Amino acid sequence: MGIGPKFAEKLKAVGIVTAADLLRYFPYRFEDFSKPLPISSLRFGRPTVINAEVVQASNERSPRRRMVITKVLLKDISGSITAIWFNQPYLLRQLKPGSRFLFAGKMVTERNGGKAFQVSTIEREAKIFPVYHESTGLTSKWLRNFIAKVIDTAQLIAETLPKNILSERKLPPLADAIRAIHQPKSAEQLAAGRRRLGIEELLPIMLRSMELRRQLSTAIAPQITIDEPLLKQFVEGLAFKLTDDQRKSAWQIIKDLAKPVPMNRLLQGEVGSGKTVVAAMAALLVSRSGYQSLWLAPTEILANQHYRNVSQLLERFGLSVGLWTAGTKVKLDADLVIGTHALLRENLTFPKLAAVIVDEQHRFGVKQRSRLRAATTNQLIPHFLSMTATPIPRTLFLTIWGDLDLTLIREMPAQRKPVITRLIEPAKRQQTYQFVREQVSQGRQVFVIVPIIGELNGSKAQKLKKTLFAELERKSAIKEYQKLSKEIFPDLKIGLLHGRMSSKQKNKVMQDFDRHKLDILVSTAVVEVGIDVANAAVMMIEGAERFGLAQLHQLRGRVGRAEHQSFCLLMPESDEALEHRRLSAMVKTNSGLELAEYDLHYRGPGELLGTRQHGLPDFQMASLTDSRLIEEAQSIAKQVFEYGLEKLPELNKKLEHFEQVEHLE
Numbered sequence: 001m002g003i004g005p006k007f008a009e010k011l012k013a014v015g016i017v018t019a020a021d022l023l024r025y026f027p028y029r030f031e032d033f034s035k036p037l038p039i040s041s042l043r044f045g046r047p048t049v050i051n052a053e054v055v056q057a058s059n060e061r062s063p064r065r066r067m068v069i070t071k072v073l074l075k076d077i078s079g080s081i082t083a084i085w086f087n088q089p090y091l092l093r094q095l096k097p098g099s100r101f102l103f104a105g106k107m108v109t110e111r112n113g114g115k116a117f118q119v120s121t122i123e124r125e126a127k128i129f130p131v132y133h134e135s136t137g138l139t140s141k142w143l144r145n146f147i148a149k150v151i152d153t154a155q156l157i158a159e160t161l162p163k164n165i166l167s168e169r170k171l172p173p174l175a176d177a178i179r180a181i182h183q184p185k186s187a188e189q190l191a192a193g194r195r196r197l198g199i200e201e202l203l204p205i206m207l208r209s210m211e212l213r214r215q216l217s218t219a220i221a222p223q224i225t226i227d228e229p230l231l232k233q234f235v236e237g238l239a240f241k242l243t244d245d246q247r248k249s250a251w252q253i254i255k256d257l258a259k260p261v262p263m264n265r266l267l268q269g270e271v272g273s274g275k276t277v278v279a280a281m282a283a284l285l286v287s288r289s290g291y292q293s294l295w296l297a298p299t300e301i302l303a304n305q306h307y308r309n310v311s312q313l314l315e316r317f318g319l320s321v322g323l324w325t326a327g328t329k330v331k332l333d334a335d336l337v338i339g340t341h342a343l344l345r346e347n348l349t350f351p352k353l354a355a356v357i358v359d360e361q362h363r364f365g366v367k368q369r370s371r372l373r374a375a376t377t378n379q380l381i382p383h384f385l386s387m388t389a390t391p392i393p394r395t396l397f398l399t400i401w402g403d404l405d406l407t408l409i410r411e412m413p414a415q416r417k418p419v420i421t422r423l424i425e426p427a428k429r430q431q432t433y434q435f436v437r438e439q440v441s442q443g444r445q446v447f448v449i450v451p452i453i454g455e456l457n458g459s460k461a462q463k464l465k466k467t468l469f470a471e472l473e474r475k476s477a478i479k480e481y482q483k484l485s486k487e488i489f490p491d492l493k494i495g496l497l498h499g500r501m502s503s504k505q506k507n508k509v510m511q512d513f514d515r516h517k518l519d520i521l522v523s524t525a526v527v528e529v530g531i532d533v534a535n536a537a538v539m540m541i542e543g544a545e546r547f548g549l550a551q552l553h554q555l556r557g558r559v560g561r562a563e564h565q566s567f568c569l570l571m572p573e574s575d576e577a578l579e580h581r582r583l584s585a586m587v588k589t590n591s592g593l594e595l596a597e598y599d600l601h602y603r604g605p606g607e608l609l610g611t612r613q614h615g616l617p618d619f620q621m622a623s624l625t626d627s628r629l630i631e632e633a634q635s636i637a638k639q640v641f642e643y644g645l646e647k648l649p650e651l652n653k654k655l656e657h658f659e660q661v662e663h664l665e
Contacts, residue, residue: 003146010137019150020157023178025143026197026620027130030190033102033123038078042107042117049104050117051126052076054097059089070095074103074117081107083117094122102126128184147182154178160200160651165639169632171196181621198622199633202399203651204658206637209402216262216403219381222354224257224289230317234281237316243274245411250278252407253385257285257355263383266401269409270592271389271557272416272532276306278409279357279387280313287319287335291354294382295338298360300325300503301510305532306359307338327503355383360390389557390550391592393600395630402634419539419560421568421587432569433488436520436538440492444537444564445513446520448484449555450476451543451573474500474524480542481522489520497523525551534562544570545580549599552582553592601625 003011016022036051052074060069070085072095083103085091095101105119123129132143154175166173172180172192177200180193231254235242242250249267256263269275283293295310297303307323314321314336322331324339331337332348386404397406424432436446477498485494495518497509506526513521514533521536525547539559544552552570560566570583585598622629645652 007137010135014133014135014138019153022147022150023154023157023182025132025147026181027132028620029131030184031104031121031123031129031131032187033104033125033129034127034187036102036126039074039076039081040078042081044107044109044115047104047106049102050074050076050081051100051102052081053100054095055080056097057092057095059092071116081115081117083119084110085119091122128187128190130182130184144182151179151182158650160203160648160654161636161640162643162648165636165643169636171199174200194621195629197620198626198629199636201619201622202630202633203637203640204655205399206402206634207640207645207651207655208659210637210641212403213264216264216381219262220260221262221383222289222291222380223260224254224285224291224354224383226254226258227285227288230284230288231281234284234317238277238313240413242277243409243411243413245269245409246274246278249407249409250281253278253282254285256405257282257383262381263355263385264404265384265407266386266388266397266404267407267409268388268390268392270391270412271554272561273389273409273412275387275389275409276309277313279385280310282355282385283310283336283357284314284317284319286355287317289354290352292334292350292352293336293355293357294343294350294353295336295357296343296359297338297340299526300327300340301506301526302359303338303340304328304507304510309532310336310338325503327507353382354380355385357385357387359387389554389592391596393593393597393625395624395627396596396600398630398634399624416560417563417565418590419556419566419568421556421570421590423544423570423572423583423587426572426574429571432540432571435567435569436540437489437492439538439567440489440519443535445516445518445533445535446538446540447536447555447558448480448520448522449539449541450480450522450524451541451546474498477522477524484520484522492519494518494520494522497521497526499524499526525555532561533558535564536561537564537566538569539567540569540571542571543573544583544586545572549582549585549595552586553595556586556590 011017011022014025016025031049033049036049039050039052042048042050053076055073055075057070057072060071061067062069067087068089070088070091072083072085072091074081074083083105102123102125103117103119104121104123105117107115108118110116121129130140130144132140134140134143157175157178159174161171161174165171171177174196177193177196180189181197184190184193231250249269253263253265253267256265267275267278279295283295286293295306297306303323303325307321311321319336320331320334322334322337322339323329324332324337324343326340326342329342337343337350392401397404439446477496481494481496485492495509495513497506501509509518509521512518513536516535536559539556541547541552541555547555556568559568568586570586572580572583581602582598585595589595622633624630640648640651645655
């Protein structure tokens with residue numbers, strides 16, 4: 001590409017080897033100098049571009065901060081303003097009196113109370129400039145100039161979509177879209193280029209989902225008989241009344257089980273909405289038809305809880321329930337086997353497997369799902385029911401889980417009261433401890449959660465996470481346990497739970513808490529998913545600002561599961577953390593979907609689903625908050641499927657590459 005080995009190495013470090021790689025190194029933002037405003041339009045804090053003449057310029061040294069301040073008087077027909085830069089004295093060589101430039105920046109207040117224009121960028125031309133991610137020796141300006149030298153090769157990039165779809169959708173050809181991104185001539189041209197390239201990024205995901213649906217539509221699954229008298233007997237024998245949403249959800253799932261095509265459904269419902277009883281009804285029908293079900297939970301604690309609860313729900317029907325975890329292995333040949341990942345790691349077979357139920361399904365990958373589907377020896381593909389309490393924004397569902405049918409439980413049981421969430425100032429800690437004591441005196445129980453230490457990145461972090469994180473969390477939990485049991489509540493019964501304990505120890509602690517042998521349980525986030533202790537009414541979260549919204553919402557869902565008024569107390573570590581927007585969002589709403597939308601918009605899918613579990617490529621042009629773009633990409637994917645993927649070799653190549661390097665969960 002006409003560069004020396006030094007720059008070639010720098011480009012290689014950011015993934016650029018060929019001219020095509022360079023053209024696909026897209027800008028991450030754009031600076032619009034095409035429509036400058038007069039100096040008189042400047043407002044404090046608002047980013048603005050002005051076209052002004054340099055009147056005079058000088059460098060001044062700030063004795064207090066030991067920095068050089070460049071001050072330049074700028075003028076246009078509307079007025080004048082002093083522009084400032086910090087520690088860039090060399091600018092005087094460029095900013096000569098009488099010269100004219102475009103300046104981007106914002107008006108700020110100086111120490112003396114005066115106003116100044118703090119400049120971020122200077123340009124000569126009134127146009128839109130792309131801004132690229134920089135690395136050592138590769139500036140955005142250098143990349144912009146170098147890309148300009150090879151931009152004509154964009155015409156050699158093969159088109160992926162047929163002409164009729166481009167024409168109908170008013171989409172520019174791929175080559176034109178790439179040129180528009182690097183050298184936009186107008187805001188309209190830039191928007192069209194971003195739209196086309198965003199769709200290009202989303203199409204492989206949409207097409208993969210459609211291909212998975214097509215494959216399932218040709219597979220054969222066990223047909224489960226709908227035994228309505230049995231279902232009526234089950235419902236009438238419950239100690240509570242099913243909500244309308246639970247009834248509707250159960251019926252959707254039951255109708256799927258009766259079909260000879262494998263069910264592939266996601267059951268989504270808020271924490272405490274009653275997904276477990278719906279899944280238990282499905283397992284009951286599967287058993288009466290002479291088949292077996294597997295029920296997978298993400299943690300051993302939750303697997304044990306499901307084993308106890310589901311056994312109670314189904315024992316009057318003579319259904320045998322097995323448990324298969326790292327610590328317990330009983331009844332692998334039972335009608336329903338409840339377990340953890342241990343079921344996946346061992347070479348087990350299930351001759352009569354007809355249904356797989358997975359709790360918190362985004363914690364299980366495609367390979368694990370394939371392993372479960374291959375575990376049956378009856379040549380039939382089992383039905384698949386995923387369950388999650390993580391509310392999923394529609395845009396995310398269309399991308400990650402487009403191959404699944406969606407069932408929603410929106411309605412909460414009538415006796416449940418909304419959890420009251422409070423953000424506690426550090427100065428009010430003692431009052432909060434008194435509140436906890438009052439709750440315990442009324443017979444309620446309390447969770448105290450210690451914060452996660454943080455996230456590590458890179459391959460080394462993957463090796464360290466299980467040992468280092470678990471050890472740090474263990475120490476944090478022990479420290480909090482000792483403080484509460486010795487200094488704050490020495491007269492109360494306090495338990496301790498963390499990830500480094502043995503399975504036997506964890507189960508013993510949870511059983512003691514469930515049977516009210518403990519008043520307070522100090523724990524790491526190991527209790528995040530699914531733990532159900534009806535008498536627990538207070539969730540106290542230390543270092544709350546260290547948790548993501550999805551996790552805070554899951555933790556809050558551990559209380560408020562009975563008729564008692566429950567509370568979630570967010571305990572930030574400093575006054576500054578009180579201003580944390582995520583904590584304010586938790587106080588304002590109990591809606592998991594609102595919180596999920598917030599996290600998706602501000603922090604991306606990694607925060608919502610876990611940084612390594614979401615299985616999405618790194619988008620450059622597409623946004624997972626852009627519902628219109630995602631819906632358009634889905635519609636185009638349907639057209640492509642009808643047109644025939646075999647007629648589009650370039651798109652087929654992209655799809656094959658996507659399947660090799662990405663996964664959908």
